[in-house]
Amino acid sequence: MQSDLIPPENWLDHPRLTRCFYTSADVVAVAKKLLGKVLVTQFDQQICAARVVETEAYRAPDDQACHAANNRRTARTETMFKAGGHAYVYLVYGLHHLFNVVTYREEAAHAVLIRAVEPLSGITTMLERRGLTSVKTQLTAGPGVLSKAMGIYRRHDGSDLCAADSPIWLVEDGHRLAPKNIQTGTRVGVDYAGADALRPWRFSIRGNTWVSKAKGSGR
DNA sequence: AAGAGGATGAACT
């Protein structure tokens, strides 16, 4: 049995991030600002909360690493063209559901991929979903595993994180992060993007154990 | 209609 650091129901009292947080024209800035925020989900009365510790920014049309590079519209990328504050969830490798936050305005395909979180509440539920019996970084350090732990799936693609009845949302809990504690690096798994693969658009909380140990993550 | 490959993770050697 795993005890939570914070009672799950406490998160219901924290203010949700509002639309304006997500509608910034600068997706890179939002990727940094998301570090330290808390992702909360509530499915079947199970409340889970986890601090965002690693993010990556993707920005159409110029960024070739972005699914919507050159403003390419397909059934999948259509969600990225929604207004800031929607969830973009897609399947990679036929196995993993990756959770992104859409930013900026409608018709601009910008998004932040949440790559790792630090569990705070609902840890028993997360362990069950992951099929684990003890807490280790494997629980939520990585974009695929965190979605599974938090109960996020492709059916949540396009949902509005700002809607009052959304089962997925983000909150601010007063956590402070000094700029010098934001680690910058290149994005993972985007070698196909040529020069854009070198953009320093991956951000993480320096020294945090829950940051993913992805291949080619470099630092 | 078919084929290739992916914003990963786990289990190997």
Place this chain on the structure above:
DNA sequence: GTTCATCCTCTTG
């Protein structure tokens, strides 16, 4: 370090 699970999406024909 390497392999492979697994299926949706996009490209090509």
